[in-house]
Amino acid sequence: MTTGISLVRENTESMQPPRALWVSFPLGRPLGKPGDAAFQHRVIEAALDLLSEQSGPVLVDYPEDTPSAPVDDAPACPVSFAKPANDTDAWTTALLNELQTLTPWHDLGRRRRRGRTLVGVSDFSITENLQKLGQLLDDNELPTEELNWFKGAIEDAKVFYIEALTAQPGDYDYAQIEQIYWRETRMGAAVLRFSEMFLEDAELSAFARIIAPRTVSN
Amino acid sequence: MVRLNDLADYERAHLLAKNLPPLGPPAWVPPTKEIAELRIALITTAGLHFRDDPSFEFADATFRPISGSEDANNLVMSHSSVNFDKVGFAEDVNLVFPVDRFRELEADGKIGSLADVHYSFMGAGLNPDAYEESAAQVARLLKQDKVDAVFLTPV
Numbered sequence: 400m401t402t403g404i405s406l407v408r409e410n411t412e413s414m415q416p417p418r419a420l421w422v423s424f425p426l427g428r429p430l431g432k433p434g435d436a437a438f439q440h441r442v443i444e445a446a447l448d449l450l451s452e453q454s455g456p457v458l459v460d461y462p463e464d465t466p467s468a469p470v471d472d473a474p475a476c477p478v479s480f481a482k483p484a485n486d487t488d489a490w491t492t493a494l495l496n497e498l499q500t501l502t503p504w505h506d507l508g509r510r511r512r513r514g515r516t517l518v519g520v521s522d523f524s525i526t527e528n529l530q531k532l533g534q535l536l537d538d539n540e541l542p543t544e545e546l547n548w549f550k551g552a553i554e555d556a557k558v559f560y561i562e563a564l565t566a567q568p569g570d571y572d573y574a575q576i577e578q579i580y581w582r583e584t585r586m587g588a589a590v591l592r593f594s595e596m597f598l599e600d601a602e603l604s605a606f607a608r609i610i611a612p613r614t615v616s617n
Numbered sequence: 618m619v620r621l622n623d624l625a626d627y628e629r630a631h632l633l634a635k636n637l638p639p640l641g642p643p644a645w646v647p648p649t650k651e652i653a654e655l656r657i658a659l660i661t662t663a664g665l666h667f668r669d670d671p672s673f674e675f676a677d678a679t680f681r682p683i684s685g686s687e688d689a690n691n692l693v694m695s696h697s698s699v700n701f702d703k704v705g706f707a708e709d710v711n712l713v714f715p716v717d718r719f720r721e722l723e724a725d726g727k728i729g730s731l732a733d734v735h736y737s738f739m740g741a742g743l744n745p746d747a748y749e750e751s752a753a754q755v756a757r758l759l760k761q762d763k764v765d766a767v768f769l770t771p772v
Binding site: 400401402403404405406407408409410412413414415416417423425426427428429430431432433434436439440443446447448450451452453454455456512513514515517518519520546547550551554557558561562565571573576577609610611612613614 | 620621625627628631632633635636637638639640643644645646647648652655660668672674675690691693694695697698699700701702703704705706707708709710711712713715717718719721722728741745765766767768769770771772
């Protein structure tokens with residue numbers, strides 16, 4: 400028997416799995432609220448209850464929403480990017496400077512999460528990766544022969560930034576963190592620059608879609 | 618929230634393009650046990666794995682086993698999509714892979730038991746039929762583990 404969470408009701412309606420609980424939560428958050436065991440238990444219980452149904456397929460709407468935290472209540476961002484590195488700076492210098500600024504916050508966040516970190520998909524350190532990414536941009540080159548390395552490097556960088564930007568405890572508005580990353584950091588700007596370069600490459604244009612969200616790239 | 622009417626046109630079109638007909642004839646298994654007697658496994662399409670395991674490729678129908686006895690806080694995510702939130706998962710592994718919640722249900726006697734091994738796929742870049750072989754393999758493994766029911770989480 401299977402039961403589970405549906406995040407996009409229309410997809411589940413069309414494919415008709417035996418049992419599904421549709422939730423209105425954002426993509427990436429099937430259990431609704433991080434750090435809220437009681438909330439998560441209510442979602443799980445509603446999905447497990449579907450295992451008692453005598454006939455199907457069953458698609459049930461979960462009644463509870465997850466109101467996003469009001470932006471005014473969101474904890475202050477621990478890092479100021481008010482004066483980003485100058486556009487004329489080399490990418491390598493700018494990325495490594497930014498990394499240096501964020502590292503103490505990442506350390507703090509990691510301690511708060513009792514050592515947990517999502518960094519480590521790449522086989523190389525964050526410093527090695529940012530150095531190499533910066534060098535590629537300074538040379539105006541795409542990593543055409545190292546796409547797997549590239550994807551791991553930018554994903555590690557993204558979670559490093561998320562973990563640093565959310566170093567303070569609190570219920571962060573994820574949209575705000577996304578906005579800071581893509582609009583205010585040099586790393587976000589670097590990935591958007593790579594995205595533009597991939598879009599201009601006839602053979603690799605599709606790759607642009609898996610490095611930056613459609614909401615921030617063109 | 619994911620109500621399609623709240624999304625931008627291109628985002629809505631992208632998600633609606635994933636609507637597909639049912640995979641085959643309806644596969645309905647009627648319940649034969651109470652929920653409190655079920656042995657349950659978790660399966661996610663979030664691209665989770667332990668750091669030492671191979672990362673998922675951009676389009677990848679393979680799966681990774683997740684031992685129920687290991688600390689889920691050591692899981693990482695190599696999902697090729699960038700169009701979902703990772704901030705919440707960075708904060709709490711249970712938001713996507715609620716193994717601690719299921720351990721609590723097991724301890725409280727609300728489910729029978731938890732499987733020895735759970736499974737992770739990476740749900741991007743391929744249509745469901747590409748997963749047929751690996752899904753059948755996981756089904757055999759679940760049977761071997763005497764699992765009665767599976768709890769599925771997407772991202």
